Amino acid sequence: MKGRTIILDHLGEIEAAALMVDGTLDDLLVDTPDVPRSGTIYRAIADRPVKGQGGMFLKTPDGSAFLRQIKGLAPGQPILVQVSGFAEDGKAIPVTSKLLFKSRYAIITPEAPGLNISRSIRDEEERDRLLEIAHDAMDGAAYGLILRSCCAGGDADAISEDIEAMLELAQNVLGDESTEMETLAEGDGPHVLAWRDWVAPAEVVTQAGGFEDHGVLDALDSLAQDRVALSGGASMYVEPTRALVAVDVNTGADVSLAAGIKANMACARALPRALRLRGLGGQIVLDLAPMPKKDRRPFETALRSAFKADEVETTLVGWTPLGHYELQRKRARAPLAELLA
Structure with missing residues (x-):
């Protein structure tokens, strides 16, 4: 199809x-019914700092949370925070103090004033049209606004309504003067996220x-397997452990001199999708098929290009002394294996 x-x-x-x-x-x-959704906003209470890590544990209605970069925050002080990723079993909920109110067309950015339009929208007339819509909908609000790329050619009323809805939510959350621990806004579920x-x-x-x-459902059955078929008869095994995600690349029946680089390039193209569908993040170690060192740069270029189109933040760390390649990926989703268990 x-x-x-x-x-x-x-x-x-x-x-x-x-x-x-x-x-x-x-x-x-x-x-994730038993885990706070990403995007959920709390009024949390500062609990205790973590020396040497520059962070602090917070108390929320859904349990303990961890916030980095806590300059000026004292125990007992209320603070607005937003869930920024998946909370692993037994660990604190990851949160950030930089709130974003995000919808299909608009993102309200309270800490970054100004009206901004996605750089992918290059037509000057369209940018002027969107800027006019933004000015009218924001109505002098002090918060920042980002109009997303899907605004290009979009209906003016729909964009305006989206901006106004996010602005109202931001004003309600940020204008609440209570000091009690509370959930102020729930994160979006899968159906809303798909629309967004x-x-x-x-x-x-x-x-x-x-x-x-x-x-x-048939695709989910295949995701339960560690093996991922690659082009040219090659394959890779994506195996999560407690400490990291191990990826082993095999050339299959191909015994040519170029078999290693072909299998590794196929891995680079397929890896973002394989990790995304399985909900895997954290430290990722690639045990690649043998290839000359001169082929490392083309492989890195292909890997960087593949992850550029992926929404989950991924850092390409580099090569280890043993010739493995390491990545660090944000834990943005719950592992699929846990959800289907």
Whole structure:
């Protein structure tokens, strides 16, 4: 099946959304009923600092949270924070004090004043049109605004309504003068996230049973396996451990001199999707197929290009003395294996 299809359905009782591109599962969002959603905003209470790490544990309605960069924050002081990633079992909820109010068209940035338009929108007439919409909708508010790339050619009323909704939410949250520990705004669920972030044109399927009808359940069965088939008969194994995610690349039956670089380049192209669908992050170590050192630079270029299109923040760390390649990836989602257990 050619084209993009967004399927909004459930896995059992759990809300989920899937993005199929040309008949292949490209992205998957699954709700985490027992874990705070990313984007949830708390009024937290500072608890105790962590010496040597520049951070502090906070008390929230959903348990202990950890905040970095705590200059000027004293124990017992209330502070507004936002969940910034997935809270691993037994660990504190990762939060940030830099709040963002994000929707399909607009992002309100309280700490970064000014009206900004996505740099991908280059047409000057369109930028002028969007700037006019932004000025009218913000109505002199002191907060900052970013208009996202999907605003290009978008309906003026829809963009304006989106800005006003996020502005009202920001004003309600930031204007609340209470000092008690409280959840001020819930993070978005998979269906809203799909509407918010999967903005390219697509067929949208909402009827029950969509996952089965469009092959999502079959794709989930394959994701339960560590092996990922690559082009040219090569493969890689993506295996999460408690400490890191190990990726082992194999050339398969190809015994040519170029087999190693071909398998490694295929790994570079496939790795972001493999990690994204499995919800894996943290330290990632690649045990690549053998290749000459002169081929390392093309491999790094391909890897950088592949992750540039991926929304989850990933840092390419570099080579180890043993010839492995390391990455550091934000834990933005719950591991799929835990959600389907």
